[in-house]
Amino acid sequence: MIIMMMSNNKQLEPRRKTRKKSRRRLRKPIIFLALVLSSIAIIMSAIAASEHMNVRSAGMNTASVVIPKLNGGNEKNTEQGIIPGESEQEQQTDAPSASGSDSEAKDALPENSQEPESQADSSANATKPAKDSKASVPKVVYLTFDDGPSKYTDDIVAILNEHGIHATFFVIGSQIKGREDSLKAASEQGNYIGLHSMTHDKNILYKSGSSAKFLKEFSKVQGMVEEITGTAPWLIRAPYGSMPQIGKEFRNDIVKAGFKMWDWTIDSKDWKYTNHPDKVMQEIKSQTHRDVEVILLHEKKQTVEVLPQIIEYLTNKGYAFAVYKPEQHFSVNFADDQRL
Numbered sequence: 001m002i003i004m005m006m007s008n009n010k011q012l013e014p015r016r017k018t019r020k021k022s023r024r025r026l027r028k029p030i031i032f033l034a035l036v037l038s039s040i041a042i043i044m045s046a047i048a049a050s051e052h053m054n055v056r057s058a059g060m061n062t063a064s065v066v067i068p069k070l071n072g073g074n075e076k077n078t079e080q081g082i083i084p085g086e087s088e089q090e091q092q093t094d095a096p097s098a099s100g101s102d103s104e105a106k107d108a109l110p111e112n113s114q115e116p117e118s119q120a121d122s123s124a125n126a127t128k129p130a131k132d133s134k135a136s137v138p139k140v141v142y143l144t145f146d147d148g149p150s151k152y153t154d155d156i157v158a159i160l161n162e163h164g165i166h167a168t169f170f171v172i173g174s175q176i177k178g179r180e181d182s183l184k185a186a187s188e189q190g191n192y193i194g195l196h197s198m199t200h201d202k203n204i205l206y207k208s209g210s211s212a213k214f215l216k217e218f219s220k221v222q223g224m225v226e227e228i229t230g231t232a233p234w235l236i237r238a239p240y241g242s243m244p245q246i247g248k249e250f251r252n253d254i255v256k257a258g259f260k261m262w263d264w265t266i267d268s269k270d271w272k273y274t275n276h277p278d279k280v281m282q283e284i285k286s287q288t289h290r291d292v293e294v295i296l297l298h299e300k301k302q303t304v305e306v307l308p309q310i311i312e313y314l315t316n317k318g319y320a321f322a323v324y325k326p327e328q329h330f331s332v333n334f335a336d337d338q339r340l
């Protein structure tokens, strides 16, 4: 079309020159010129349009260049799609280590304030010809002291401090008066103060078969401890243990009240070995074999005497000492009631 218009333009040019000489025919050349100019304008615009199309097609080429970018975007999306997969794999990798009965103890260990020292103890043990082949496995022991506070509380806390470890104390409400400072100091120095009723009286706590008096006593001692330490404990220990006096209905009530209840895995029987701390040690040695142990001890003279040996023995067996932490709670009760 452009060629045709251009050729027309060239063909008409001589005629235009001749018509310029005639004024009478002036209108026609003007119209013709207008036509020519408009033709040129059309041609130019056509060329411009053509160029613009080229620009646009170039733009399309640019767009086609963008496509790899979009592909790149897709690749990124794919990568993003991989990332959650990787994290799932990580979670799956973590999952097995978090499962199992010992998981709580393993979880508890890193957050145990005694970890560095415990690790130091463990590594020290590793250099010894330990009979225990599981020396590298993180084993945890909870020392628990019942029936305080007493005249021995300060001594026990002092021994724990000397070894850089903490323990869990289950205190009796009727024992607290006059020993508030000992209780407060024990708590402030990193030990956990648990609850052990007000009276420790079997007849009052269990004879009716109802949980009412039991729970009333624990609520009261909880308030007393909170007043002294500033923290309301929710971990209780039933006097004489939860078996056989606490049945399922009773446990349901304890759960409803919001308490957690610990029995023990090792009974040191220390309360009856007056003047025989060596027998306390023998009891513990004969019962220590689990990855997680909770040792029942009492605030007794013979217990204070043998405590350094107990700590040394457990350290040599590769145990780290832990103190109860509500956020790391795990069940330790004879009924294996996971709610408690």
Ligand SMILES: [Zn+2]
Binding pocket: 146, 147, 196, 200, 239, 240
């Ligand atoms: Zn007791």
